[in-house]
Amino acid sequence: MRLNINDYREKVLGCWLGKNIGGTVGAPFEWKRQVNNITFYTQKDLNGAPMPNDDLDIQLLWLCAMEERGLNVTSHRLAEYWVTYVTPHWAEYGNGKINLRQGLPPPLSGTFSNPSRHSCGAYIRSEIWACIAPGLPQVAARFAYEDAILDHGDGEGTFAEIFMAALESAAFVVGDLRRVIDIGLSYIPADSGVANAVRATLECFDTGKTWLETRDEVLFNHTGDPSLTSPKDRAKGIYQNVPGYDVPSNIAFTLAGLLYGGDDFGKVQCTCVNLGEDTDCTAATAGSVWGILHGAKAVPQKWIDPIGRGIRTVCLNLGELGMFGNQLPQTVDDLTDRTLRLSRRLLLQHRAEHLCSDEPTDLTDINLDSFWAYDEGKEFWGGRSGPRYDFDFFRVHVNYGAEGPLVRDGQPKT
Numbered sequence: 001m002r003l004n005i006n007d008y009r010e011k012v013l014g015c016w017l018g019k020n021i022g023g024t025v026g027a028p029f030e031w032k033r034q035v036n037n038i039t040f041y042t043q044k045d046l047n048g049a050p051m052p053n054d055d056l057d058i059q060l061l062w063l064c065a066m067e068e069r070g071l072n073v074t075s076h077r078l079a080e081y082w083v084t085y086v087t088p089h090w091a092e093y094g095n096g097k098i099n100l101r102q103g104l105p106p107p108l109s110g111t112f113s114n115p116s117r118h119s120c121g122a123y124i125r126s127e128i129w130a131c132i133a134p135g136l137p138q139v140a141a142r143f144a145y146e147d148a149i150l151d152h153g154d155g156e157g158t159f160a161e162i163f164m165a166a167l168e169s170a171a172f173v174v175g176d177l178r179r180v181i182d183i184g185l186s187y188i189p190a191d192s193g194v195a196n197a198v199r200a201t202l203e204c205f206d207t208g209k210t211w212l213e214t215r216d217e218v219l220f221n222h223t224g225d226p227s228l229t230s231p232k233d234r235a236k237g238i239y240q241n242v243p244g245y246d247v248p249s250n251i252a253f254t255l256a257g258l259l260y261g262g263d264d265f266g267k268v269q270c271t272c273v274n275l276g277e278d279t280d281c282t283a284a285t286a287g288s289v290w291g292i293l294h295g296a297k298a299v300p301q302k303w304i305d306p307i308g309r310g311i312r313t314v315c316l317n318l319g320e321l322g323m324f325g326n327q328l329p330q331t332v333d334d335l336t337d338r339t340l341r342l343s344r345r346l347l348l349q350h351r352a353e354h355l356c357s358d359e360p361t362d363l364t365d366i367n368l369d370s371f372w373a374y375d376e377g378k379e380f381w382g383g384r385s386g387p388r389y390d391f392d393f394f395r396v397h398v399n400y401g402a403e404g405p406l407v408r409d410g411q412p413k414t
Contacts, residue, residue, distance in 0.1 A: 002354045003134060003173055004361040005340075011172055012131050012339050013296035016056075016332040018265075018287025019127060020311065021303050023053035025269050026279035033219070033239065034230035035212065036274045040266070041306050050307040052314035054088070054121075055284045059128040061085055061316060062147065063338060064327050066132075071346050074390060075106035075146045082150055085317045091244075092116035093315070096151030105387040106146075108405055110153030115244040117155025118193070118224070122148035123164045123247060124281045127288045130168030132343040135355045137371050139346070140169035141187045145380045154385060159188040159195070160247045162380060164285065170371050171292040173355070173363055177258055178202075183368075187377035197222035197248035201255050211260045215253070215275050223249035226277070250278045257286040265290055265300055309333060 028043065029036050043051070065081045066073065083100050086093060095116055099109040110117055122144075129143035144165035148158040167184030174180050181198065188195055197218060204214035219238040224245035233239060253275040261268030268290050272283040291299060309331045321327050329335035340356075347356050375382075386398040386405075407413050 001135065001173060001366045002357050002359055002362045005356050005358055007295070007361045008134060008172065008343075008356050009336060009340060010295040010297060011134070011292045012343075013332065013336045014291025014294060014299060015127055015131055015168075015288045016291070016335050016339075017296055017299050017304065017309075018289070018291035019056055019284045020050045020053075020287075020307060020309075020332055021299070022269055022272070022283030022285070022287030023055045023280045024051040024307050026273045026281070026283035027051045027053065029273055029276065029279040030281075031226065031278060032228045032230070032276055033226035033233050034228075034276050035215070035232070036276060036279070038270050038273050040270075046306045048306070048308040049310055050312055051280075052312040053280060053284065054093075054315045055124040055281055056311065057313045057315050058086065058125045060311070060313065060328050060335070061321070062125070062128050063329070063335070063342070064321065066342055067338070071132075071342070071349065073143050073146050075149050076387075076389075078147060079106055079109065079150055085321055086315060087317055088315045092119050092121045092151040092157065100150070104405060107149035107153040107158075107385070108387060108400075110149050110151045110155065110158070111385070112153070112405065114151070114153065114155070117152045117157055118242075118244055118248075119152075119155075119157055119246040120160070120250050120278050120281050122152045122157040123160035123251060124285055126161045126165040126285075127168060128339070129165045130172070130292070131339045132346050133169050133350075134172035134343065135169065136347075136350060136352060137166035137169040137183055137187070138373065139350065140165040141373065141377060141380055156193045156245070156247050158381060159192045160251050162377060163188050163194055163198075163251070166373070168289060168292055171289060173366060174368065174371070175293060175363075177289075177293065179368075181255065183371050187373040187380065189376050193222060193245070193248040194251050197252040198255060201252040201259070205256070205259045211256055211271055211275065214256050214260075218249050218252045218256075222252060223277075246278065250282050253277055254282045254285045254289075257282060258289060261286075261290075263294070265294070265298070265303065269303070311335065 095114040129140040133139040141162045144161040148161040152158045163184040166187045167180045170180040170183045225241045225243040229239040257268045257272030261271050273279045389396045
């Protein structure tokens, strides 16, 4: 198995272009439960720049963290950057930061008193792990776990990022969407909400249901409580659900856009947005997956021209990252080059230099057996409710038991 360095760069660039485009095209419809009807960008005043989008922001932070501190990515190291540079106080971002500042380490920071741990904030930042570990889904999945538990702990949001990172990593060398979906599923519990929603979407597609019929099937059975619901959906009865339980349906819609859109980039984008819900996240992630599978040259120029190649941020501490240090990449091309530099180091570390080779791409001898996780990926997420601490010769897991990390005056505590 061999991936030429130029082909690899095209796929990474396609990933970041797709992310930037999808985040912009979906932004005006975010968190509205309604059927949309778009065929292109709806903003009239983009002026050659993308919309600021948190879907990409935190991945830029992880890029900086690895450039500064190396590839030994742990949740504790990422947590240091999180509390310093991530500014929002909303939903899972804010709950995770509050818990970290109170001294609760990951995964407790993402689990404790956090109803948003089943939401979408983690899977939208999976691409950086896949891009530095192309063709190494087990490595990408491990990184994704360390990332996701910061603000999603033991929630569905963590399974969603593990699933998507493994899928995207495999997509660099496996050109079949259905196969990489199956690879991603092998890394998460079969009875998780994310896995159930993915299988429901595949079944709808395989049985010939339209994307609208698939939408209703997903929303009836795999969704959270929306902030804004259209009268038509309210009349159908798809509005009374569990608050914060958002990621299964949005993972489903990300995949639905890819399945129904096929090789047509614009159709993928518009299908994701027209399905509704967290539209900037679904369109951006679908754009990334499509870009990895097809490469940057396949992204139609008409989708690039309105927003250019720049990057705009919305939830990072620019006073330190931008104004003084100017550490953030300014364009998708710069981001691609810096991603490649990290990847070359990681591939050397894993003795996988053939995945970024100067030789022509040759995937005829690919062995997919090594791509699948065994035991539903429990080596990453299984049986550990408390934090982990790594030392040179041993590892410590701290288990707080069913009562969690609370101690209250006058109440017995194990």
